[in-house]
Amino acid sequence: MGKVVVITGAGSGLGRAMARRLAREGHRLVLLGRSLAKVEAVAEEIGGGAFALSCDVGAVESVRSAFAAIAKHEPRIDVLINNAAVYEPFMIDEGSDEQIAQALDTNLAGTIHVTRAALAQMGEGSHVINISTRTVAEPAVMLALYQTSKAGLERFTKTLREEVAERGIRVSMLRAAGMMEEGMTMNMSPEVFARFREERAKRKIGYNAVSQFASVADMLPWLIDLPADVAVTELMLEARAT
16 A cells, blocks of 8 residues: 655646656655645546645645645655745845745745644654755855745754654655756746846856756655665755756
């Protein structure tokens, strides 16, 4: 029997790719996303009794409501994948209150809210996987909030690992490089994207290779099926030009 896997941000991008990949392995999936229509579409596509719920990870009551529903559907959570994130480039002095709050609420506080709720249904053999980004390793203009929130996520991951180790719960961080998929467009206005490219060019910051969402998702079956006496604390994935 497959494992019960909860994925946040499962309606598109990497979250959707992970849902597709893990469904092929026979796991029982709980898909969370702000847009119920999107996660329901993914659930219908992958089948296997996938359970879709609306959940804004940055809103505490939304998280509580979602996990109350999960508890009725699946009393135990084997794997939690904290994937939901907001990626919106802006210069700090130009960012709105809403942009700053959304980046921190979704990328950092949201992961904390979700993990706290999920731990009530996790135990020996369960696994928390937090998705981070290689951009935390170097300054990236217009991405200060994104980087800051992900750096906080990485510190949270390391400390959480120590807190839950005695309960037999594993905690891993997957740090991925840039990702795309065929037909994908940038989730920002043409004006913001042009400014982003301009600011990077002024600082002679190039563009690295990008990998496919599906290629990164291919790592998940291996990661969540580790032998009991093995733990992966950090998995760093670099995109490779092909």
